[in-house]
Amino acid sequence: MAPLPLSTMPQHPLDAQFSYLSISYHHSLPFVTVVALNRPKKANAINAQMWKEIGDAFSHIGTTGDGCRCILMIGSGKGFCGGIDVTDEKFFSGIDCNYTGDDNSSQDVARKSIAFRSQILQMQSAFTAVEECPVPVVAAIHGACIGAGIDLTCCADVRVCSPDAKFSIREVRLGLAADVGTLQRFPKLVGFGSRVRELCFTGEDFSADDALRIGFVSRISPTKHSLIDTANDICQRISRNSPVAATITKASLNFSRDHAVSEGLEHVALHNSTALMSEDLVKSFMMKGGGAIHFEPLHSHSRL
Incomplete structure (x- = not known):
């Protein structure tokens, strides 16, 4: 079940531009815009199109004279974000080891690396748009926040979560190093100590209590159903300034x-x-x- 009844909130003019994000005016806070990751049947796993939409949305909200003073970022459905959508071939076409083209130079590792680098930079830039958005961004995290979900929430200004939130810097377990911001931002948020390195090297899950203990979130809502109330209180106090x-x-x-x-x-x-x-x-x-x-x-x- 979504943490906010998206269907009851007034639609934002930007909303029509996106397939996998829902953009709306907050139903009760006049200066708050709600951005919801909206692929609930896929656990809000981020495919290539959704990735680009995140960059586009946060590059515009708060910069168009829309009166926005704070953004509430949420995930629809049972969890915040299940990570990157590994079934989307667009993410991996640049490193396809089974390329069978006739041009032998296309198999050259250096050439393939140079060509693929631009995609990584584009993906980084989309999430950096959250960090560079001129208005504060509050992330309300429930359920799973895995891999790319960590990358994304690291770019928010304030993070709160529900007691059932589960986190993981999962990339290392998939055979790669996180390359969209977690390894750069996460330690600057919580420190470079042993526990942080353990989480990055093992890819193991960590709980809401762990996230609070190391400072990744600023608070845990009393219940999973009160998460939005907790986030709303912060958004309201920000937006009155x-x-x-x-x-x-x-x-x-x-x-x-x-x-x-x-x-x-x-x-x-x-x-x-x-x-x-x-x-x-x-x-x-x-x-x-x-x-x-x-x-x-x-x-x-x-x-x-």
Whole structure:
């Protein structure tokens, strides 16, 4: 059963563009957009088309003047994401060892490697769009979150899960190293210690309690049925704040994670030298005692 009744939520204009994602306005939180992985019969396993859709969706939400201040990312059906769809031949056509073409140069390992690299970069870029989305992304994880599901949720800003959530960095058990972000992002989220390396090397499952203990999720909902209530509370508290402040905060957190403190300070000084001129600052101070504040939506991002 889906963690949110998707059919009862107002459709988002972007929704019609996607086959394997459901994009909707939140039914009760006015500034929250819900992005649902929507292949429930396939455990939300990500095929090539769905992979591209994730990149497209998160490249546009929050950048089109849509008023979005926070994204709630969920999985429909019995689990969040069962990993990569290994039955989709598009993922592996570039490394097909049974190629029978007449051009002998096509069998050259170096040439095949150069040709395949672009696909890996494209897949990485699609998930990085979640990380680079200007508004905070809250991932609500229930059931299985395997392989590519870990890659994807590593790109979210906040992760919460239900007590029945099950995680696995499964790639090593399939004969490959995770190459879409887990090995780079997961240790930066939780540390490079022995337990993290054990999970990466063994591909074993780890529980919601394990995920909380190492800091991969910030909280576990009291029951599996209350997961969305837990996520909604976080989304509501994020979305009541200035969208300018949230955007600058996210950009600074991401930049500072990958740079020295001095560089991070310079980065936030550059951005805040403009952001502090925002009318949002005055509004926030005037209403610091409580109450709802009307913040203007962010402008649409300019595109060629």
